[in-house]
Amino acid sequence: MAADVLVLGAGPAGLAIASELVPLGLKVVGLAADDPASPWQNTYGIWADELDQLNLSHLLEYRWSNCVSYFGAEPVSLGRDYGLFDREKLQGHWLGRSAGMSWRRGLAAELSHDERGSQVTTRDGDVLTARLVIDTTGHDPVFVRRPVLGPVAAQAAYGIVGTFSADPVPPGQFVLMDYRSDHLSEQERLAPPTFLYAMDLGGGRFFVEETSLALAPPVPIEVLEDRLRRRLAHRGVAVVHVQHEERCLFPMNLPLPDLRQRVMGFGGAASLVHPASGYLVGSLLRRAPGLAAAIATALAGGDRSGAQVAEAAWAALWTPELVRKHGIYQFGLEKLMRFSEQELRQFFSTFFALPEAQWFGFLTNTLSLSELVAAMVRLFALAPADVRWGLMQPKGREVSLLWRAVRG
Ligand SMILES: Cc1cc2nc3c(=O)[nH]c(=O)nc-3n(C[C@H](O)[C@H](O)[C@H](O)COP(=O)(O)OP(=O)(O)OC[C@H]3O[C@@H](n4cnc5c(N)ncnc54)[C@H](O)[C@@H]3O)c2cc1C
Secondary structure, eight states: OOEEEEEEOOSHHHHHHHHHHGGGTOOEEEEESSOTTSOOOSOOEEEHHHHHHTTOGGGEEEEESEEEEESSSSEEEOOSOEEEEOHHHHHHHHHHHTTTSEEEESOEEEEEEOSSOEEEEETTOOEEEEEEEEEOOOSSOSSOOOOOOSOOOEEEEEEEEEEESSOSSOTTEEEEEEOOOTTSOTTGGGSOOEEEEEEEEETTEEEEEEEEOOBSSOOOHHHHHHHHHHHHHHTTOOEEEEEEEEEEEEESOOOOOOTTOSSEEOGGGGTOSOTTTOOOHHHHHHHHHHHHHHHHHHHHSTTOOHHHHHHHHHHHHSOHHHHHHHHHHHHHHHHHHTOOHHHHHHHHHHHTTSOHHHHHHHHHTOSOHHHHHHHHHHHHHHSOHHHHHHHHSOOTTHHHHHHHHHHO
16 A cells, blocks of 8 residues: 655654654655664754753753853853754654654665656665655755755864863863864965864763864865864873764755655755754754644645645745745855855854844744844844955855845
8 A cells, every 4th residue: 555655764854754744644654774773873963942942852962051162262151052962862752753654674766756646666676655755865865856056065074072181171061163273374274264063971071073164175074183183182182082983074055955846855855954054953853843744734635646745745844934044044154155264253253142042043043034134134233344344245156145045
């Protein structure tokens, strides 16, 4: 019997959407390369308030209240809690909610459609049919199509979980961005800036990660690794034991997918990663329930064609307001990518001096369109003259990105 929904992929996006569809009584089948319960490798961070608002803060393994950034010599207190997910709990939460569905092992290879629904053929030749297929196979999806609008900028990072000869950050502290660069030569400071993202994990263990905002082409991992070790050495810190290494590379400014296509997307596949911050998990948790409800409603009208169901799903995921905001974020990221280290420091210093509700809402994509514009206008008004000048100068793709954002 055909499923109502076939979910391709068992990463955070696949599990998140499945966990909202199953409780609505839909027949959901999943297809993934591995066991959906096999452990995830990435470390997932989130602002703790995002989980508090969803009553899900029990999914955190770590929570810090002492959260700072460095845009100059002195730390700036962020005044908001930050957390790291307990990956097993997060995965278990989603798997528990979707316990009624069945998972098949395999890799989706071909897709075809008819009036009623869609058919996916795996590499092994198995055929699965459903009224709606949701592709959650990540940033380079197997079926979802996106227009090509120029080079895609990627965030790159190299991190170590381990023990060190001295504390890389003060006990109990989380550092969102440490832009101090006194360990680099004048010449090196002209290269694309990178910052330290770091936290005390307790028990003598720390996570330290050298990160670049987003760049096309991305900062090479070897450069990040070298910079991390030199940054630590400059503070008299040596790595004693490496428990885990994280090599991170994912696209930040992916264009929106074609919203008229028959296959639905979610997560990285549907360009849901926040173009300015690189975060995704909070938005999966917030957006999955509404998307699932829209899909259930569309499927309940049994006379709807597969194309109409997909259309309703895309319209629920990417509302006109979210499309416009995505365009504004894309424009903003394009600006930041051109900033020198000095300009970035000044920019972020001004950004985190905005009222908390504004910078937090900006980073979590929870402001309305008018609130987002108001935050940006305020940021512009408060910024030092050279940052303002940098924000005003149109360069490269910025004009077309701005036009796209305005047009929606
Ligand atoms: C190192 C790293 C750190 C990150 N840190 C954070 C963070 O702190 N906070 C945050 O919010 N975001 C973070 N992100 C961004 C984002 O949350 C992750 O990229 C996230 O894993 C994307 O989820 P996804 O489910 O869309 O895709 P993925 O996690 O890539 O999952 C894709 C799934 O599809 C399956 N698949 C692939 N091809 C096929 C196929 N042909 N058929 C069937 N199945 C297939 C895969 O096996 C996998 O199960 C990070 C990303 C990386 C790379």
